[in-house]
Amino acid sequence: DTGVSQDPRHKITKRGQNVTFRCDPISEHNRLYWYRQTLGQGPEFLTYFQNEAQLEKSRLLSDRFSAERPKGSFSTLEIQRTEQGDSAMYLCGGGGVGDTQYFGPGTRLTVL
């Protein structure tokens, strides 16, 4: 158990709906990452927070995606107007000292 929790674990939604995922890292994780993983592929980087500051965003993060980390603790990832191509596992990774990242259990999104 990495101590990183994510909620919900599974989400099924209809195309066009908005969804929000939550990640709770452990207190030592001042670095927080979001990744997306589609079937048969490795995870792809979406965005990075150092404490409450969002310092890096991938080109994969379209305008429909927004992430926040208020107070530098938990983080949320919102997808607006979901599309079928958004179906994936969304992973939250926490990192403290050093470059190691520990992932939560992920949120599996299915867009119908």
Added chain:
Amino acid sequence: GQSLEQPSEVTAVEGAIVQINCTYQTSGFYGLSWYQQHDGGAPTFLSYNALDGLEETGRFSSFLSRSDSYGYLLLQELQMKDSASYFCAATSGSARQLTFGSGTQLTVLP
């Protein structure tokens, strides 16, 4: 761009040793990590190499050669529960984000 290459599939028998290779082309490289992922689960951290050489953690060892842009994961005394996907991932960039390979599906046969 960043890219990592690893074999798509490896098969071995219980008790054997298997090596999964990874070559990378990454600018601003800091180190190479290995993750294990079982079907339906999230990636689990196995090891991280920032310096050249071999790191050993129980039955698993990981090696890095920065001059060759190459690393490998060595799994010894294979067990059925080791059947999973294994990903190499390079740490790079100002965010020190991970760029993953496409994964190696390891099947351990009885």
